[in-house]
Amino acid sequence: MFAPLQGVKIVDLSQVLAGPFATYQLGLMGAEVIKIENPDGGDWTRIGDWVPDLADKKMGMAYIVQNANKQSVVLNLKSPEGNAALKRLVADADVFLENFKPGVAERLGLGFNDLREINPKLVYCSVSAFGQDGAFSNRPSYDHIVQGMSGIMLTTGEKGSKPTKVGSPYVDYATGLNAAMAVLAGLHEVRRTGEAVQLDVAMLDTALVLMTALMSRTLSTDWVPEPSGNEAWSASPSSGAFDTSDGMLMLAANNAPQFERMCKAMGRQDILADTRWSTPEGRKANAKDLREELKVAFKTRTATEWEIALSEASVPAGRLRSIDEILAEDHIATRGLTSEIEIEDYDRPIHIPAMTFKANGQNQSNSRQPSRLGADTETVLRDAGFNEAELQDLRAAGAI
Numbered sequence: 001m002f003a004p005l006q007g008v009k010i011v012d013l014s015q016v017l018a019g020p021f022a023t024y025q026l027g028l029m030g031a032e033v034i035k036i037e038n039p040d041g042g043d044w045t046r047i048g049d050w051v052p053d054l055a056d057k058k059m060g061m062a063y064i065v066q067n068a069n070k071q072s073v074v075l076n077l078k079s080p081e082g083n084a085a086l087k088r089l090v091a092d093a094d095v096f097l098e099n100f101k102p103g104v105a106e107r108l109g110l111g112f113n114d115l116r117e118i119n120p121k122l123v124y125c126s127v128s129a130f131g132q133d134g135a136f137s138n139r140p141s142y143d144h145i146v147q148g149m150s151g152i153m154l155t156t157g158e159k160g161s162k163p164t165k166v167g168s169p170y171v172d173y174a175t176g177l178n179a180a181m182a183v184l185a186g187l188h189e190v191r192r193t194g195e196a197v198q199l200d201v202a203m204l205d206t207a208l209v210l211m212t213a214l215m216s217r218t219l220s221t222d223w224v225p226e227p228s229g230n231e232a233w234s235a236s237p238s239s240g241a242f243d244t245s246d247g248m249l250m251l252a253a254n255n256a257p258q259f260e261r262m263c264k265a266m267g268r269q270d271i272l273a274d275t276r277w278s279t280p281e282g283r284k285a286n287a288k289d290l291r292e293e294l295k296v297a298f299k300t301r302t303a304t305e306w307e308i309a310l311s312e313a314s315v316p317a318g319r320l321r322s323i324d325e326i327l328a329e330d331h332i333a334t335r336g337l338t339s340e341i342e343i344e345d346y347d348r349p350i351h352i353p354a355m356t357f358k359a360n361g362q363n364q365s366n367s368r369q370p371s372r373l374g375a376d377t378e379t380v381l382r383d384a385g386f387n388e389a390e391l392q393d394l395r396a397a398g399a400i
Contacts, residue, residue, distance in 0.1 A: 002359035003030030010095040019099035021176030024066040039074040068366040074374035082399035099127040116196035123186035131202035143169035150207035158229040237287035247303040248320035265313035339365030
């Protein structure tokens with residue numbers, strides 16, 4: 001087992017997507033993740049879901065896919081008793097992660113300065129829409145709002161089309177991976193210095209970093225990016241999208257060797273021999289004519305045939321696929337990208353993500369369904385040193 005975080009304890013106050021995905025990935029690496037939820041319903045994704053049968057069980061699909069193998073502890077953090085109980089859990093934790101709107105944790109007495117007094121070697125990670133400082137910091141947000149604000153929507157789609165959102169909540173998931181990377185760095189820094197670390201991870205920052213090439217060019221020149229549709233950012237006439245006899249092919253013959261191999265794989269050495277296109281400079285100067293020639297050529301075979309022929313010639317190419325088509329490929333099964341878990345009283349297995357990389361030839365995955373709301377509360381508190389009288393006091397106070 002690849003478990004570099006075995007022995008690391010994470011207290012996770014985050015909800016919905018980005019924060020929970022971060023701690024889910026850390027859990028796959030061996031960390032113990034204690035998810036703190038409000039006794040009144042818990043994480044919103046337990047019920048806010050597109051699969052009613054799961055939402056009715058407070059096991060929404062959106063909850064399952066990033067909360068498997070975590071322990072669920074319910075604490076009313078607004079009650080003095082629940083707040084104090086959380087601080088006892090933090091006292092021997094390695095990581096504390098929250099995704100409140102900036103300022104909320106401090107108002108609850110759970111800010112960085114509050115908790116490092118309790119645990120001077122704590123990695124404290126805040127995940128938010130816009131970060132802990134700046135003019136936007138106090139605003140609430142979600143993935144699609146950040147996509148709109150970051151420029152993603154105005155660089156997606158065809159020229160002249162309306163702004164288009166990317167289909168999946170990519171910014172949320174990328175922010176989760178960003179936060180997981182930050183926590184790993186924070187753990188190393190605490191080990192190096194012996195001092196607590198405060199981490200500030202923002203969705204808008206992540207969205208902009210995902211567009212690094214565009215961001216840097218915009219800041220460094222007078223250029224403002226426009227939607228490029230399905231064409232490659234390289235602007236090479238032999239890259240981008242081409243219609244075939246039965247579908248679309250994505251192609252990247254950007255440099256001279258790739259272009260030469262493409263022409264040979266297509267059986268079109270005549271294109272390479274044409275003086276208009278025999279040099280990179282010529283191809284650039286006569287890009288429109290070359291593009292039209294390739295469009296006609298690619299319609300003579302299927303997308304699958306072109307994908308195989310070009311890939312075998314070491315020319316990057318891939319048939320346009322729907323998500324169900326790519327997931328059905330043997331390659332995905334070989335990569336071990338997902339695993340199956342069973343949900344009690346639900347008649348279909350649920351596929352959940354595995355670790356995002358392989359280690360020692362393996363792709364770590366979970367096997368245990370997420371805990372029912374609060375199912376681990378008393379076990380975790382007992383392990384933290386709470387006795388029966390203290391547990392009874394917490395029950396009586398409505399803190400658990």
